[in-house]
Structures are given as structure tokens and as C-alpha cells.
Amino acid sequence: MPVFNRSGRVAQLQFLTVDRLTAIRGQRVLFRDLSFRVQAGQVLSLEGPNGAGKTTLLRMIAGLMAPAAGTIAIATDADVADDSEERGKRIGWLGHLDGAKSQLTPREALAFYARLYDTHGAIDEALALAGLTKIADLPCQYLSAGQKKRLALARLKLSGRAVWLLDEPLSSLDAEGRKLVAEIVSAHRLYGGIVIAATHEPLGVECVRMTLGGGA
Amino acid sequence: MRMTPFLSLLARDIRLATRAGGSVALALAFFAAMATLVPLGVGNDLKLLARAAAGVLWVAAVLAALLSLNRLFQADFEDGSLDLIALSPLSLESVAAAKILGHWLTTGLPLTLLSPLLGLMFGLPPEAIAVLTVSLLIGTPAVSALGAIGAGLTLTIRRGGLILPLLVLPLLAPAVIFGAGAVRGVLDGLSNGALLFLAAFALAATVLSPFAAAAAVRLNLAG
Numbered sequence: 001m002p003v004f005n006r007s008g009r010v011a012q013l014q015f016l017t018v019d020r021l022t023a024i025r026g027q028r029v030l031f032r033d034l035s036f037r038v039q040a041g042q043v044l045s046l047e048g049p050n051g052a053g054k055t056t057l058l059r060m061i062a063g064l065m066a067p068a069a070g071t072i073a074i075a076t077d078a079d080v081a082d083d084s085e086e087r088g089k090r091i092g093w094l095g096h097l098d099g100a101k102s103q104l105t106p107r108e109a110l111a112f113y114a115r116l117y118d119t120h121g122a123i124d125e126a127l128a129l130a131g132l133t134k135i136a137d138l139p140c141q142y143l144s145a146g147q148k149k150r151l152a153l154a155r156l157k158l159s160g161r162a163v164w165l166l167d168e169p170l171s172s173l174d175a176e177g178r179k180l181v182a183e184i185v186s187a188h189r190l191y192g193g194i195v196i197a198a199t200h201e202p203l204g205v206e207c208v209r210m211t212l213g214g215g216a
Numbered sequence: 217m218r219m220t221p222f223l224s225l226l227a228r229d230i231r232l233a234t235r236a237g238g239s240v241a242l243a244l245a246f247f248a249a250m251a252t253l254v255p256l257g258v259g260n261d262l263k264l265l266a267r268a269a270a271g272v273l274w275v276a277a278v279l280a281a282l283l284s285l286n287r288l289f290q291a292d293f294e295d296g297s298l299d300l301i302a303l304s305p306l307s308l309e310s311v312a313a314a315k316i317l318g319h320w321l322t323t324g325l326p327l328t329l330l331s332p333l334l335g336l337m338f339g340l341p342p343e344a345i346a347v348l349t350v351s352l353l354i355g356t357p358a359v360s361a362l363g364a365i366g367a368g369l370t371l372t373i374r375r376g377g378l379i380l381p382l383l384v385l386p387l388l389a390p391a392v393i394f395g396a397g398a399v400r401g402v403l404d405g406l407s408n409g410a411l412l413f414l415a416a417f418a419l420a421a422t423v424l425s426p427f428a429a430a431a432a433v434r435l436n437l438a439g
Contacts, residue, residue, distance in 0.1 A: 062299075066438055085307070099295055
């Protein structure tokens, strides 16, 4: 999947690598010397009990949180982004918070993020994909939790980023919404992107599974 | 710095502040209410009121601006938007600059525009009103900028709105001293350099604050 690197050139995403990563939260070691690699076109399903450090790992990969030790790098055929700022610019983020502003409509929210991320994706298409066309001009305060999740999925799709980090992508979604997650995740995979999803339920997509906590 | 993301963030913040439940109307109402209450307490001695006017209006403007400052980053932090903004092409320094500018355009500027009217109510002569307005125009950006540092530092603190003024008000003392001092200078018929000192203070605060605010936000996001 194409990635714009620092000089503005297009490069091809190759892999994401995590090397001997250690996370400590409030003097408790969540995981130690965690190493793995995800190739372009792969989906990694991150599993494990509550408090195993799934969200922490995702925030560290995104560069929002600094690890106690270890390195994380996102490599293309042209360069390797290993500092947090550079990594963050390749990340598509779907957190467990929906990021919906109650005063803004879904259309306004997507238009804002498209400009913030400087992408040229089609907003109407993203709304239609997420099944939000009918409520596109309704302030988000009237949206249900599932609809806000759909809005977050539309935003993710619109971000145009190569490495998707999803924290509980299936929560509060109905059967159709879950199918939507499976669809856009497998489309992203086929396009050569990377998806890492922390989840308690199967994504419904061909994926590599990794369990945090317990033995780790 | 890329302009489209910067302007989009600025436009969104202004839109959120001016929509129903936004902070603009609240700040203006607070400013006007405080400026109306003080004369009721002080009494109808016009000479005394005119001398107190600049100080009262400056303090009222600072407090009115502080009202909405604790939500500067917190609103985006609580609903997860701040993570998405942090991962955008904008550096956190630019994010802080956009938010400071947005806050000033939706509080500092409207307060400045309202101040001549309130100055008139305090019996200030026209030339003093002009200086008061100019001093607010120059000084209020420093309120938004220094307030952003406090907003960044108190980002993850519940009820941070109570701690924020304690952190920020001491930093704003120079703005109040020079801002109100400039108006008193006019009333006394003296020319003092207060406006120039105010401008220097505001310039330094506005230029340096985005870096400090960004550092504070970065620290809190990682926590």
C-alpha cells in the first residue's frame, strides 16, 4: 500500500516490527521483551484478558505512549519510520472512544478530518459505506453508540493511512456493522495495508492471532 | 507547517465555540455581568469608578477568558478526538497554536469589542476607552496563550478547571498590571510605556506558549 514518506515521495509499505518491547504501567510490568513482525497485507488479531496491555501496545505503536524499553518501526521500501512522530503519520486510529462531537453532524466531522489529514477521499462515499447517508446531517448528539462507531469506521477509511490500529472495533455494533468491519478490514488487507486489532471476538477476517498476558 | 490541516482545526474550534452550548456567549455574558456588578458594589462615585474601570475590566476579561480555557484540550481528550488530532500531519505545537488562535478569536476578540461599551458605563473618557480597547486587543492573546499551558498541564485532572486559574493567574499578572496601568496613565495625563511593555509581554507569551502547551499535552497523552 502506498505511503507518503518525509520528503513527500510515495513508497510501498513493507512491514511493521516490534522489537523487545517492554511496557510498565503504574509499576506493574504489562509485558516484557515483546517482539513480533506484521507484513504488509496481514491482519493481526490481538487477544488477551482485560488489563493484559492491548490498548497500551496499540498506543505505543501509534507513538502516543513511549515504551519503557524496545523499538517499534514501520518500514517501506524507501525508509524506516522508527521515531514516534514519523510513525504517527502512518497510523489510522480507531480507539475505544468514538471522537464524535455532539454539535457536529457526521458530514461535518468527516469533512473536518479529511482536511485535517490532508486526504482527498470522497466524504459521500465514506458516509454511504458506513450506512450513515440518511443521518449525515443530524448532529452527532442524536446518534446511537453503534452509529458513532460507524462514523469512526468511515473516518478510518477516509484517513488513507497504511497501518490501522483498532481498539475493540466490534463493540456496540450490530450484525451488519460487524460485517462492515470485516469488509473494510479485508479490503485494507488486500490493498496491502496492515491491520492490528485488539478484540475479544473473532473479526471474521483471515488473520494472525497473538495473545497478550497470561504467559507473556 | 501545512495550512489546510491548521485552518481546518481552527475552523472546527470556532464552529464548536459559536454553536449552541459554545463558549462565546458565555464569556461575553460573564464579562458584562461582572462589569455591571462592580459599580453596584462600589457605588455611584463616577470619579472612583473611572479610576477603577481599567483594573476591573481587565480582571473581568481575564476571568471570562479563563472560563472556557480548561476545556481547550480536555473536551477533545475526553471523547478521543485528541488522539486523532495528535496523529494528524500537524505537530502538537501547531495544534496548540491553532487552538490558542481559535480561543482568542472566540473570547479575547469579542471581549475586546465589547469593552468600549462597558468603559462608557464606567464613565471613562473617550481617549481612555481607546487605550483600554487597544490594551485588551494586545493583551488578550497572552491570556489565551498562557492559559493553553495551564490547559495542557491540567488535561487529565478531574476538576482541572479549579486548578487552572491557580496556575495561570500569577502568570497573567504582568498583563493586568501593564494593561490597566496604560489606562491609568491616560487618566493622569501621563505618557508611560505600559502599552509597549504589554506588547512585549504578549508577544513573548504568544510565541513561546505553543511549545510549552504541546509539551504538556504530549506528557499527559502518554500517561
